[in-house]
Amino acid sequence: MSTDTINTNTMTPESPNLTGVPETMLWTLHNRASEMLRDDAILKDEKAYEIYRSIDYDFEGSFGKPDFSHAMRSLIFDQELKKFLQTHPNGVIVNLGEGLETQRFRINSPEATWFTVDLPESIAIRERFIQPDENHIHISCSALDTQWIDAIPTDRPVYITAQGLFMYFQEQEVKELFIEINQRLPGACLAFDNLPRWMSKKTLKGWKKTESYTTPPMPWGVNRDELKPLVESWIPGLQEFRPIKFTVPRGIWRYLMPILEAIPVVKNFGGGITAIQFAASERPDNPAKTDID
Ligand SMILES: C[S@@+](CC[C@H](N)C(=O)[O-])C[C@H]1O[C@@H](n2cnc3c(N)ncnc32)[C@H](O)[C@@H]1O
Secondary structure, three states, X not given: OOHHHOOOOOOOOEOOOOOHHHHHHHHHHHHHHHHHHOOOOOOOOHHHHHHHHXXXXXXXXXXXXXOOHHHHHHHHHHHHHHHHHHHOOOOEEEEEOOXXXXXXXXXXXXXXXXXXXXXXXXXXXXXXXXXXEOOEEEEEOOOOOOHHHHOOOOOOOEEEEEOOOHHHOOHHHHHHHXXXXXXXXXXXXXXXXXXXXXXXXXXXXXXXXXXXXXXOOOOOEOOHHHHHHHHHHHOOOOOEEEEEOOOOOOOOHHHHHHHHHOOHHHHOOOOEEEEEEOOOOOOOOOOOHHHHO
Protein backbone atom coordinates (compact mmCIF):
# COMPACT_ATOMS: atom_id res chain seq x y z
CA MET A 1 0.00 0.00 0.00
CA SER A 2 1.27 3.47 -0.76
CA THR A 3 1.58 5.33 2.52
CA ASP A 4 1.06 8.56 0.62
CA THR A 5 -2.59 7.63 0.24
CA ILE A 6 -3.50 6.74 3.82
CA ASN A 7 -7.17 7.42 4.40
CA THR A 8 -7.52 8.06 8.12
CA ASN A 9 -11.30 7.66 7.96
CA THR A 10 -11.17 4.02 7.01
CA MET A 11 -7.97 2.80 8.65
CA THR A 12 -7.91 1.30 12.11
CA PRO A 13 -5.50 3.39 14.18
CA GLU A 14 -2.28 1.54 14.96
CA SER A 15 -0.67 1.25 18.37
CA PRO A 16 2.96 2.44 18.27
CA ASN A 17 4.26 0.47 21.30
CA LEU A 18 7.15 2.85 21.83
CA THR A 19 8.97 3.59 25.09
CA GLY A 20 12.02 5.61 26.16
CA VAL A 21 13.50 8.15 23.77
CA PRO A 22 11.73 6.74 20.66
CA GLU A 23 8.36 7.51 22.34
CA THR A 24 9.30 11.20 22.36
CA MET A 25 8.70 11.28 18.59
CA LEU A 26 4.99 11.14 19.48
CA TRP A 27 5.35 14.25 21.67
CA THR A 28 6.78 16.33 18.83
CA LEU A 29 4.22 14.87 16.40
CA HIS A 30 1.41 15.82 18.82
CA ASN A 31 2.48 19.46 18.91
CA ARG A 32 3.30 19.74 15.22
CA ALA A 33 0.22 17.96 13.87
CA SER A 34 -2.23 19.70 16.23
CA GLU A 35 -1.42 23.03 14.61
CA MET A 36 -3.62 21.84 11.74
CA LEU A 37 -6.63 22.39 13.99
CA ARG A 38 -5.90 26.06 14.65
CA ASP A 39 -7.01 29.08 12.64
CA ASP A 40 -3.80 30.86 13.65
CA ALA A 41 -1.55 27.87 12.83
CA ILE A 42 2.11 28.64 12.24
CA LEU A 43 2.65 25.35 10.38
CA LYS A 44 0.16 23.44 8.27
CA ASP A 45 1.48 19.92 7.83
CA GLU A 46 -1.15 17.64 6.36
CA LYS A 47 1.11 14.62 6.30
CA ALA A 48 1.90 14.99 10.01
CA TYR A 49 -1.80 15.28 10.77
CA GLU A 50 -2.61 12.22 8.70
CA ILE A 51 -0.03 10.17 10.61
CA TYR A 52 -1.23 11.60 13.93
CA ARG A 53 -4.79 10.51 13.20
CA SER A 54 -3.54 7.04 12.27
CA ILE A 55 -1.85 6.31 15.58
CA ASP A 56 -3.71 4.80 18.52
CA TYR A 57 -2.11 6.64 21.44
CA ASP A 58 -3.35 8.92 24.21
CA PHE A 59 -1.40 11.97 23.08
CA GLU A 60 -3.01 14.47 25.45
CA GLY A 61 -2.90 12.02 28.35
CA SER A 62 0.87 11.70 27.94
CA PHE A 63 1.97 15.10 26.71
CA GLY A 64 -0.83 17.43 27.77
CA LYS A 65 -2.53 20.06 25.65
CA PRO A 66 -0.62 20.71 22.43
CA ASP A 67 1.52 23.82 22.19
CA PHE A 68 3.40 25.65 19.43
CA SER A 69 6.92 24.67 20.52
CA HIS A 70 7.70 21.87 18.09
CA ALA A 71 5.85 23.47 15.18
CA MET A 72 7.95 26.59 15.68
CA ARG A 73 11.10 24.53 15.89
CA SER A 74 10.23 22.71 12.66
CA LEU A 75 9.44 26.01 10.98
CA ILE A 76 12.89 27.31 11.88
CA PHE A 77 14.59 24.13 10.68
CA ASP A 78 12.59 24.38 7.43
CA GLN A 79 13.65 27.98 6.86
CA GLU A 80 17.30 27.08 7.38
CA LEU A 81 17.14 24.08 5.09
CA LYS A 82 15.36 26.05 2.36
CA LYS A 83 18.21 28.58 2.40
CA PHE A 84 20.70 25.75 1.91
CA LEU A 85 18.66 24.22 -0.92
CA GLN A 86 18.38 27.54 -2.73
CA THR A 87 22.15 27.49 -3.14
CA HIS A 88 22.52 23.71 -3.37
CA PRO A 89 19.35 22.22 -4.91
CA ASN A 90 21.11 18.88 -5.35
CA GLY A 91 22.51 18.85 -1.82
CA VAL A 92 22.50 15.95 0.60
CA ILE A 93 20.29 16.25 3.68
CA VAL A 94 20.84 14.04 6.71
CA ASN A 95 18.19 14.07 9.43
CA LEU A 96 19.53 12.49 12.60
CA GLY A 97 16.81 11.14 14.93
CA GLU A 98 14.10 12.07 12.45
CA GLY A 99 11.31 10.02 14.05
CA LEU A 100 8.02 10.95 12.39
CA GLU A 101 9.21 14.31 11.11
CA THR A 102 7.64 15.04 7.73
CA GLN A 103 9.96 17.82 6.67
CA ARG A 104 10.54 16.23 3.28
CA PHE A 105 6.83 16.67 2.48
CA ARG A 106 6.93 20.35 3.42
CA ILE A 107 9.94 21.19 1.28
CA ASN A 108 10.09 20.90 -2.47
CA SER A 109 13.50 19.44 -3.28
CA PRO A 110 13.32 17.21 -6.37
CA GLU A 111 17.09 17.13 -6.87
CA ALA A 112 18.18 16.59 -3.26
CA THR A 113 18.93 13.28 -1.57
CA TRP A 114 17.61 12.81 1.97
CA PHE A 115 18.91 10.41 4.60
CA THR A 116 16.96 9.57 7.75
CA VAL A 117 19.10 8.12 10.56
CA ASP A 118 17.20 6.71 13.53
CA LEU A 119 17.08 3.70 15.84
CA PRO A 120 15.68 0.48 14.33
CA GLU A 121 12.40 0.59 16.34
CA SER A 122 11.86 4.21 15.29
CA ILE A 123 12.54 3.52 11.62
CA ALA A 124 10.05 0.63 11.84
CA ILE A 125 7.32 3.04 13.04
CA ARG A 126 8.30 5.64 10.43
CA GLU A 127 7.99 3.06 7.66
CA ARG A 128 4.41 2.31 8.64
CA PHE A 129 3.63 5.78 7.30
CA ILE A 130 6.55 7.01 5.19
CA GLN A 131 8.32 4.82 2.67
CA PRO A 132 11.93 5.33 1.66
CA ASP A 133 12.76 5.63 -2.04
CA GLU A 134 15.85 6.36 -4.10
CA ASN A 135 15.92 10.01 -2.99
CA HIS A 136 14.79 9.37 0.60
CA ILE A 137 16.97 6.77 2.24
CA HIS A 138 16.38 5.32 5.71
CA ILE A 139 19.33 4.14 7.79
CA SER A 140 18.50 2.07 10.89
CA CYS A 141 21.28 2.79 13.31
CA SER A 142 22.18 5.06 16.16
CA ALA A 143 23.44 8.50 15.17
CA LEU A 144 26.32 7.66 17.51
CA ASP A 145 27.25 4.65 15.40
CA THR A 146 29.03 6.62 12.75
CA GLN A 147 28.64 3.88 10.13
CA TRP A 148 25.86 6.14 8.73
CA ILE A 149 28.59 8.50 7.58
CA ASP A 150 29.86 5.79 5.22
CA ALA A 151 26.57 6.08 3.29
CA ILE A 152 26.71 9.85 2.80
CA PRO A 153 27.92 10.99 -0.65
CA THR A 154 30.89 13.32 -0.32
CA ASP A 155 30.71 14.83 -3.80
CA ARG A 156 27.86 17.22 -2.90
CA PRO A 157 27.31 19.73 -0.09
CA VAL A 158 25.87 18.14 3.04
CA TYR A 159 23.32 19.59 5.47
CA ILE A 160 22.73 17.70 8.73
CA THR A 161 19.84 18.37 11.11
CA ALA A 162 19.33 17.07 14.64
CA GLN A 163 15.98 18.26 16.00
CA GLY A 164 15.31 17.16 19.54
CA LEU A 165 18.17 14.64 19.63
CA PHE A 166 21.43 15.75 21.22
CA MET A 167 19.88 16.39 24.66
CA TYR A 168 19.36 12.63 24.97
CA PHE A 169 23.13 12.04 24.63
CA GLN A 170 25.99 12.46 27.07
CA GLU A 171 28.14 15.51 26.37
CA GLN A 172 31.11 13.27 25.52
CA GLU A 173 28.98 11.49 22.90
CA VAL A 174 27.96 14.78 21.30
CA LYS A 175 31.59 15.87 21.26
CA GLU A 176 32.78 12.66 19.61
CA LEU A 177 30.02 12.90 16.99
CA PHE A 178 30.95 16.50 16.13
CA ILE A 179 34.62 15.53 15.80
CA GLU A 180 33.76 12.60 13.53
CA ILE A 181 31.52 14.74 11.29
CA ASN A 182 34.21 17.43 11.11
CA GLN A 183 36.79 14.88 10.00
CA ARG A 184 34.67 12.88 7.59
CA LEU A 185 32.24 15.45 6.18
CA PRO A 186 34.32 18.63 6.00
CA GLY A 187 32.32 21.70 5.03
CA ALA A 188 29.03 20.14 6.21
CA CYS A 189 26.39 22.34 7.85
CA LEU A 190 24.72 21.18 11.05
CA ALA A 191 21.59 22.61 12.68
CA PHE A 192 20.68 21.37 16.16
CA ASP A 193 18.88 22.42 19.31
CA ASN A 194 20.03 22.24 22.91
CA LEU A 195 18.54 22.40 26.38
CA PRO A 196 19.76 24.60 29.22
CA ARG A 197 21.36 22.96 32.24
CA TRP A 198 18.42 23.49 34.60
CA MET A 199 16.05 21.65 32.31
CA SER A 200 18.47 18.78 31.77
CA LYS A 201 18.80 18.44 35.58
CA LYS A 202 15.03 18.43 35.91
CA THR A 203 14.78 15.45 33.52
CA LEU A 204 17.52 13.59 35.39
CA LYS A 205 15.36 13.76 38.51
CA GLY A 206 12.38 12.44 36.51
CA TRP A 207 10.33 15.21 34.91
CA LYS A 208 6.66 14.25 35.05
CA LYS A 209 5.29 16.07 32.04
CA THR A 210 1.83 14.80 32.99
CA GLU A 211 0.44 12.34 35.56
CA SER A 212 1.01 9.48 33.16
CA TYR A 213 4.22 10.49 31.37
CA THR A 214 7.73 11.01 32.68
CA THR A 215 10.20 12.19 30.06
CA PRO A 216 13.35 10.14 29.48
CA PRO A 217 16.56 11.60 30.97
CA MET A 218 18.12 14.36 28.85
CA PRO A 219 21.70 14.36 30.16
CA TRP A 220 23.23 16.96 27.82
CA GLY A 221 22.39 20.42 29.10
CA VAL A 222 24.40 23.52 28.24
CA ASN A 223 23.58 27.15 28.83
CA ARG A 224 23.42 29.48 25.88
CA ASP A 225 26.55 31.45 26.72
CA GLU A 226 28.52 28.23 27.21
CA LEU A 227 27.69 26.62 23.88
CA LYS A 228 29.96 28.53 21.50
CA PRO A 229 33.14 28.18 23.61
CA LEU A 230 32.31 24.53 24.20
CA VAL A 231 31.82 23.66 20.52
CA GLU A 232 34.87 25.71 19.51
CA SER A 233 36.96 23.84 22.07
CA TRP A 234 35.93 20.58 20.36
CA ILE A 235 36.34 21.90 16.80
CA PRO A 236 38.83 24.75 16.46
CA GLY A 237 38.40 26.67 13.20
CA LEU A 238 34.66 26.26 12.71
CA GLN A 239 33.54 28.08 9.59
CA GLU A 240 30.35 29.37 11.21
CA PHE A 241 28.59 29.36 14.57
CA ARG A 242 25.19 31.07 14.39
CA PRO A 243 22.53 31.06 17.11
CA ILE A 244 19.04 31.22 15.60
CA LYS A 245 16.30 33.28 17.17
CA PHE A 246 13.31 31.34 18.50
CA THR A 247 10.15 33.48 18.31
CA VAL A 248 7.07 32.83 20.42
CA PRO A 249 4.15 33.19 18.01
CA ARG A 250 1.21 33.73 20.37
CA GLY A 251 -0.02 34.04 23.95
CA ILE A 252 1.42 36.08 26.78
CA TRP A 253 4.94 34.74 26.18
CA ARG A 254 4.96 36.47 22.81
CA TYR A 255 5.27 39.73 24.75
CA LEU A 256 7.22 38.50 27.78
CA MET A 257 9.93 36.66 25.87
CA PRO A 258 11.53 39.70 24.16
CA ILE A 259 11.70 41.42 27.56
CA LEU A 260 13.33 38.42 29.22
CA GLU A 261 15.67 37.93 26.25
CA ALA A 262 17.03 41.41 26.83
CA ILE A 263 18.29 40.41 30.30
CA PRO A 264 21.58 38.55 29.70
CA VAL A 265 21.50 36.50 32.88
CA VAL A 266 17.98 35.27 32.10
CA LYS A 267 18.69 34.79 28.41
CA ASN A 268 21.55 32.48 29.25
CA PHE A 269 19.21 30.10 31.03
CA GLY A 270 17.36 29.40 27.79
CA GLY A 271 18.02 26.60 25.33
CA GLY A 272 18.34 27.37 21.68
CA ILE A 273 18.81 26.40 18.08
CA THR A 274 22.19 26.79 16.45
CA ALA A 275 23.55 26.46 12.92
CA ILE A 276 27.20 25.62 12.45
CA GLN A 277 29.36 24.93 9.44
CA PHE A 278 32.46 22.80 9.69
CA ALA A 279 35.50 24.08 7.84
CA ALA A 280 36.00 22.71 4.35
CA SER A 281 39.04 20.57 3.82
CA GLU A 282 41.82 21.89 1.65
CA ARG A 283 41.04 19.25 -0.97
CA PRO A 284 40.44 21.23 -4.20
CA ASP A 285 37.55 18.90 -5.09
CA ASN A 286 35.74 19.44 -1.79
CA PRO A 287 32.18 20.41 -2.75
CA ALA A 288 31.78 22.70 0.23
CA LYS A 289 34.94 24.64 -0.44
CA THR A 290 33.47 27.02 -3.00
CA ASP A 291 30.72 28.05 -0.55
CA ILE A 292 32.97 29.70 1.87
CA ASP A 293 36.10 30.76 0.00
C1 LIG B 1 12.16 14.01 20.41
S1 LIG B 1 12.16 12.82 19.11
C2 LIG B 1 12.44 13.94 17.75
C3 LIG B 1 11.96 13.40 16.46
C4 LIG B 1 12.04 14.40 15.31
N1 LIG B 1 13.38 14.88 15.12
C5 LIG B 1 11.10 15.56 15.56
O1 LIG B 1 11.57 16.66 15.80
O2 LIG B 1 9.90 15.32 15.50
C6 LIG B 1 13.74 12.03 19.33
C7 LIG B 1 14.12 11.12 18.20
O3 LIG B 1 15.49 10.74 18.38
C8 LIG B 1 15.60 9.38 18.06
N2 LIG B 1 16.79 8.83 18.72
C9 LIG B 1 16.99 8.57 20.02
N3 LIG B 1 18.23 8.10 20.23
C10 LIG B 1 18.81 8.05 19.02
C11 LIG B 1 20.08 7.66 18.56
N4 LIG B 1 21.01 7.20 19.40
N5 LIG B 1 20.34 7.74 17.25
C12 LIG B 1 19.42 8.20 16.36
N6 LIG B 1 18.19 8.58 16.74
C13 LIG B 1 17.89 8.51 18.04
C14 LIG B 1 14.31 8.77 18.56
O4 LIG B 1 14.09 7.49 18.01
C15 LIG B 1 13.32 9.84 18.10
O5 LIG B 1 12.93 9.61 16.78
